[in-house]
Each structure stands twice: as C-alpha cells, then as structure tokens.
Amino acid sequence: MYRSLNDYIARLESEGELVRIKTRVSPVEEIAEITDRVSKTPGGGRALLFENTGTEFPVLTNLFGSVRRMALALGVERLDELSERIEGLLKEALSPRNSITDKLRALPLLADVSRWFPHTTSGRGACQQVVQTGAEASLAALPILKCWPADGGRFVTLPMVNTLDPETGARNVGMYRMQVLDDHTTGMHWHIHKTGARHYDAYKRLGQRMPVSVALGGDPTYTYAATAPMPDNMDEYLLAGFLRRRAVKLVKCITNDIYVPADCDFVIEGYVDPTEEKVVEGPFGDHTGFYSLEDRYPRFHVTAVTHRRDAVYPATVVGVPPQEDAYIAQATERIFLAPIRLALQPEVRDLTMPEAGTAHNIAVVSIDSRYAGQAVKVAQALWGAGQMMFNKYMFIVPPGTDVRDPDALAALVRRIDPVRDLVRSEGILDVLDHATATPGFGGKMAIDATAVDPAAPVVEVPQLPEGFRTDLLEKWGLAVVFAAPDAAFDTPAGVKYLAVFDPQASELTPAELLWLAAANTDPRRDIYMNGSTLVIDARSKRPAAGGQGESGTTPEQPAAVPPAFANPSRFPNVVTASEETIDLVDSRWSDYGLGDLIESPSRRYGRLLLCEGAQW
Structure with a gap:
C-alpha cells in the first residue's frame, strides 16, 4: 500500500483525482469554503492540496471524497471487493475441518492473518524526523482549520486518537475532534458512548493521568480504521493491516509509552488529567449539517509534536451533506456487512446508510423474512449492536429489493400500512442528535415492508x-x-x-x-x-x-x-459560511485553478438560518 500520505497524493495525481492549489489560502474558513463547494459537485469533485497555507505545511482535504478515491485509499478497484474479500475470509476461517488434510489447508490462511497484526519496531520512525518537546511543541505551527463562522475555534478534524485501557493494556484508535484552546492544549471530544471516554473513566477511577497520542496522516487506511465501528477491545491497526495487506509498523512515542504508526505525518503527544476540571468545547459545524453546541470535555495537554520532514496536514470539512464522510460510510457498509451477517443477523442481505441520514439517522436493510415479526427482531438486534445503536430510522425491505434504488423503495413506501407496519421504540441516539429533549436518548422507528407487495394497487x-x-x-x-x-x-x-x-x-x-x-x-x-x-x-x-x-x-x-x-x-x-468568506472565495476563484466558478452551497442553506450564531 502507501508508504506515506505523499505516496497516496502521488497516486491521486496520477489518477487525475487531485488539484494542487498554489496560491496562498487561509486555514481560517477559506479552505473550508473552497472544499465545501468542490465536495458537493457531482461525484465529489477532486482532492485538494493547498500548498501555501501560511505555515510550512500543505493541507490536504477531500482525500476520501469520491467512490474512486475511497477505493484507492483502501487499495481496491471497487468497494464491493472489500465485501467479497471479507466474506471469503470468514467462510474459509469458519468452515468445518474434520480431517488432518483440511486442517493443513488452513495453514496458509493463518499465515496471512498473522501478517496483518501490527508490530512494534525499535528506534524512531519517519514520523519522528523532527521532534519538538516542551515549550517548543506548539500547535501554532500547524495549519489547523477553522471551518465555519460560529465555530468555537480551530479544530483538528482527522485525528487518530490513540489511548490504552489502563486495566488490560488494550489499544483504541478513535476519531475525536480536538478544539485548539491555546498553543499547548485542546479539548478532547469523546462522547460518553465512545471507547476513549471509557478509558478516561478507568484512569479517573485509578487517579492516574491518561497518556494520549494523536497521529495524523500516513497510509489513508490508518485514518479510515480510526473511523470504523470496530468492536471494543479490537485493534483498529489490525483492520488497517488487513486492508493494506501488510502489518502496521508502530514506534514508541517520545514522551509517553503509546505506540503510533511509524510512517504517519504528525504525532501530537500528551496527556489528559482526569482530576482536572473539564473545559467548554464547541460550538462546531458538524457532519449533521448543524452546529453541535457547547459542552464540557476533558482538556488535552501537549507534551511533544513530531513530524516527517515532508509532512502534509490532512483535514476534513463536515457540514450539510453531501461531504466526504458519505463515501467513508459507503466503505463501512461494504466492510462490515459480512460480519453483521455472521455474528449478528444472518438474515441480513444488504444494508445502506443514505447520505441524507448523515451516517446514523437513516438505514435501509434488506432481509430474508420467513416468519412474522422477523423484521422487528432485526431492528431490535441492530439497534443494540455497536454504532448501529445510534440509528434513528430503519426501513426493512424484502431480500430482492435494491436498497439503493429510490424507485424500488418508493414502491414499498406507497403501499405500507402506517398503523400496521411501523415499529416504535426508544434507545441510544448520537449525542449530536439535536432533536431529542433527552440528550443521547430518544425515539426510534422501523418500517417493516417485508410483507408488502410492490405491485399491489395503490390509492x-x-x-x-x-x-x-x-x-x-x-x-x-x-x-x-x-x-x-x-x-x-x-x-x-x-x-x-x-x-x-x-x-x-x-x-x-x-x-x-x-x-x-x-x-x-x-x-x-x-x-x-x-x-x-x-x-x-x-x-x-x-x-x-x-x-x-x-x-x-x-x-x-x-x-x-x-x-x-x-x-x-x-x-x-444549520452550518453555513459567512457572507464575507463567500465573497472572498468568489473574488479569488480564478486564483485557485479550479475551473469555472462553483457557487457556494451556503447561499442555499443560508435561508434556513434561525438567527445569528450557532443556536436559536
């Protein structure tokens, strides 16, 4: 796979999937507005490399923002290859082996699996070619973005946050946004449902400081793995190793005992003190298309910043869909469909999370249905499984239905009986869900269309x-x-x-x-x-x-x-750019080298604003 983020950039450029923007741009709102316009063009536009950011580091955005780029990032020609590969692996691994010959045939499979496990190396990695500690370890040197006008500040948006369970030593790599509070501290936005928050609670019980190291860049499979809904206590770097077909090499950090990918671009080392009062974090223009509002989260203290000499700073911009997170969700659908069938619901045939649902709000699931109430069973099981617990609306359809075809779904919607076919429940919701009066908990609804005849007459x-x-x-x-x-x-x-x-x-x-x-x-x-x-x-x-x-x-x-x-x-x-930023980008569009002017999506969504600022 890729030896560095620059290696991936070179591949994107050779595939015609990258634009280099040489004119100087500001990380404060300007980069986000350019990225938002490009990412909402048909097919997701191209990745953007901003080479002149007012710092020594270029910024890469929209790196996952198309079906093609998502496949390139994960080393496949098409995302369905991921489903096929995982399904084949699981079938091979779990098939009965009664004879010695059958067991010997499994040895190559075991050898392949062993090559995916992350392993540590001695010495320093490329991510530690430049080391700054103490007062020199300043976040001010990085081109960290402020995306939207009512954001509480600048945010690290693609961090791979590495933490350890103090009781088991198990590693977790999660993606939790980090608001820059000053040159040496940030917020650490891990929700109560996340593994990072569970590790934090464990350190708090023990009365110990919590070491944290944040990696950025490197092989894009690392970044994807940090977003993936992995089971608790399963190593995300194992998933990355599987995707890249090569183990992730890890090196020890300079100021704590956490290991991070040797070939990533940046590492921000530090700690969280659970005895310290939490800090106000937010607002933040979020992937829901709305601002997530102020709340209190732990403070992260920086002890070291290390990086490659040729480091590129990766960032994502989230807001009103579609954005590049929709393509990340498509990869997740393909990767985790086979495990859902195997471990949770064998009757599930296909699953999609439409981009309008911003990852969690909407899911369409096709199932084999053999008995009354089977769709209810599937809904309840999925609502209790990993990050599917955040789903709000689920549409359950017969196995022959194309879950991505609006016409096929509309034929069922016209014919359901709202009294008979709606399944109501309550449960966990994403903390970012703003509609519920009980944060993190609210209503859920499934529609059971498994017995609906799509050819039946309609009123x-x-x-x-x-x-x-x-x-x-x-x-x-x-x-x-x-x-x-x-x-x-x-x-x-x-x-x-x-x-x-x-x-x-x-x-x-x-x-x-x-x-x-x-x-x-x-x-x-x-x-x-x-x-x-x-x-x-x-x-x-x-x-x-x-x-x-x-x-x-x-x-x-x-x-x-x-x-x-x-x-x-x-x-x-709703999240929109300011009029000043829109006008600035309009006036400078020809400087960016992006072709004909792309109108700002914020001009459309600005009509939805309820007031000034982040909240009504």
Whole structure:
C-alpha cells in the first residue's frame, strides 16, 4: 500500500483525482469554503492540496471524497471487493475441518492473518524526523482549520486518537475532534458512548493521568480504521493491516509509552488529567449539517509534536451533506456487512446508510423474512449492536429489493400500512442528535415492508388545495406543507403522509428535505397519526417552548407534555459560511485553478438560518 500520505497524493495525481492549489489560502474558513463547494459537485469533485497555507505545511482535504478515491485509499478497484474479500475470509476461517488434510489447508490462511497484526519496531520512525518537546511543541505551527463562522475555534478534524485501557493494556484508535484552546492544549471530544471516554473513566477511577497520542496522516487506511465501528477491545491497526495487506509498523512515542504508526505525518503527544476540571468545547459545524453546541470535555495537554520532514496536514470539512464522510460510510457498509451477517443477523442481505441520514439517522436493510415479526427482531438486534445503536430510522425491505434504488423503495413506501407496519421504540441516539429533549436518548422507528407487495394497487393521490407542495405525492404518497414552528396547519383528506417544514425550507430538493426531516425529528414527539395520515413534523423546535401538545398541532397529545415529548432545551443553527468568506472565495476563484466558478452551497442553506450564531 502507501508508504506515506505523499505516496497516496502521488497516486491521486496520477489518477487525475487531485488539484494542487498554489496560491496562498487561509486555514481560517477559506479552505473550508473552497472544499465545501468542490465536495458537493457531482461525484465529489477532486482532492485538494493547498500548498501555501501560511505555515510550512500543505493541507490536504477531500482525500476520501469520491467512490474512486475511497477505493484507492483502501487499495481496491471497487468497494464491493472489500465485501467479497471479507466474506471469503470468514467462510474459509469458519468452515468445518474434520480431517488432518483440511486442517493443513488452513495453514496458509493463518499465515496471512498473522501478517496483518501490527508490530512494534525499535528506534524512531519517519514520523519522528523532527521532534519538538516542551515549550517548543506548539500547535501554532500547524495549519489547523477553522471551518465555519460560529465555530468555537480551530479544530483538528482527522485525528487518530490513540489511548490504552489502563486495566488490560488494550489499544483504541478513535476519531475525536480536538478544539485548539491555546498553543499547548485542546479539548478532547469523546462522547460518553465512545471507547476513549471509557478509558478516561478507568484512569479517573485509578487517579492516574491518561497518556494520549494523536497521529495524523500516513497510509489513508490508518485514518479510515480510526473511523470504523470496530468492536471494543479490537485493534483498529489490525483492520488497517488487513486492508493494506501488510502489518502496521508502530514506534514508541517520545514522551509517553503509546505506540503510533511509524510512517504517519504528525504525532501530537500528551496527556489528559482526569482530576482536572473539564473545559467548554464547541460550538462546531458538524457532519449533521448543524452546529453541535457547547459542552464540557476533558482538556488535552501537549507534551511533544513530531513530524516527517515532508509532512502534509490532512483535514476534513463536515457540514450539510453531501461531504466526504458519505463515501467513508459507503466503505463501512461494504466492510462490515459480512460480519453483521455472521455474528449478528444472518438474515441480513444488504444494508445502506443514505447520505441524507448523515451516517446514523437513516438505514435501509434488506432481509430474508420467513416468519412474522422477523423484521422487528432485526431492528431490535441492530439497534443494540455497536454504532448501529445510534440509528434513528430503519426501513426493512424484502431480500430482492435494491436498497439503493429510490424507485424500488418508493414502491414499498406507497403501499405500507402506517398503523400496521411501523415499529416504535426508544434507545441510544448520537449525542449530536439535536432533536431529542433527552440528550443521547430518544425515539426510534422501523418500517417493516417485508410483507408488502410492490405491485399491489395503490390509492389514487388526491387533488390538494393551494399551499401544499405535491412533487413527491405521486411517487411517495407524500404531501409537504410549510408552516412556522408555532403555527397550526391543516391535514388534507386522502393523503397518506404529510411532512411539515419551516417556510424557509420551501426551495430545498427532495434529498435535502429528507436530510432535514431525519435531523429535526424525534419519532416519539414528531411522528404521529392524524386520522389516516401519518404526520412528520420536521420543523425547527423552539427551545423550552414545550411539546407539540402545547401548540395544538397534535390534538391527541395532552397539554402537559412529559419530558420525552418536550422540545429540546437548545436548538442549533444549520452550518453555513459567512457572507464575507463567500465573497472572498468568489473574488479569488480564478486564483485557485479550479475551473469555472462553483457557487457556494451556503447561499442555499443560508435561508434556513434561525438567527445569528450557532443556536436559536
């Protein structure tokens, strides 16, 4: 595979997948705005190498931002090769071996597996060609991005955060954003559900400082592995070794005992003191398309910064989809489908997480269904499995359905019975989910379409009065109305589904409306039957204004709303660039060498802003 991030860059350039931007650009908002425009072009655009950042280091963005680049990063021609390779490996490893001959045939398989395990080397690695410790170890030397105007500061966005379980010694490599607080400290944004947070709690119980080392760059399989939903206590560098077909070589850090990839570009070494008061972190324009708001997280202290002499600083920009994280999610679907079938749900045939769902909000699953309630069993099992526990909406379809074909899915949606086929539940949600009034916990909904005949007749769609958007009515059975958050609205007779949005969303595309609906709803509060119509209230929620029962839009709910049905205490703004940054990038576009002007996506999404700043 790749010997360095520069090696990967050379491959991208040879494949026509890279643009070098030689003019000087600012890491504060300008790089993010350029990247956002390019990443939202059809197919994800190209990777961007900003060679003049005002520091000694170039910045690489959108490195995973297309199907082709994601495949190149993981060393395959197409992502389906990953599914085929893992499925073949698992079948070979788990097949019965009754004779000595069969067992001997397994020896080459064992030899292959042994070559994937990470191993340590003595001495220093390329990542330690330049070493700065103490006061010299300053984050100010790095071109760390500030992406959006209401961000709390500059953030490291592609960190491979290496921690150790103090009780078992097991390593974890997670991706937790890091807000720069000053030249020598950052926040460490690990959510309560994450392994890094579990390690932190263990050090806190022991009353010990927690060593942490953050790697950046190197073979892109390292970065991917840090994002992957690996089982707890399974080494992410083993996954990287499998993907690159070669073991990851690790070297000991300079100021702590953690080992990191020898050929990565940067290492930021340090510690977290669990006895220290947590610090305010955020806001941050997040992958949900909204700001995640201020909260308190541990402070990370820098003790050393080391890097290659030819280091390139990798960064990602997240915000309103699509962004490059959608392509990372596609790789995850292909890699983890076979293990899901084997270890969890053998009836699962295929699974996809559409980009409108921003990783967790929406999943479409096809299953073999042989008995009543099997879809319910699958939904409950997946909601209890690893990072699938964060899923909010799951659509379960028959095995012959193409889970990526909107026409096939629409045929089922038109024919389901909302009363019979909806499965409601509660459970863990992503801490970043802003719609729930109970952070990290909320409603879940599955739709069981496994017994639905996609060729069955459908009820004719009604003629709707003025004021309703009808472009989704014929295909999906969905009418759309736009009403202010505290305004009542009519439910027209004969409509199967009615979605309600803020008036500012009236010009969004169907895909953008799906993103907004999934993000702005808690199924407990916002999805309900009004007569024979299933209503989806996807409007922004006024903080502390109570639930829908107070507004009178759901007459069957009581006026005194329990906490689960109340509005969230804070409601974030959508992520958009500032007018100043948009104008700056417009005026400098010809300098970047990116061809014809790409209009700023923020001009579209700016209509959704509720106010100035990060939250309403």
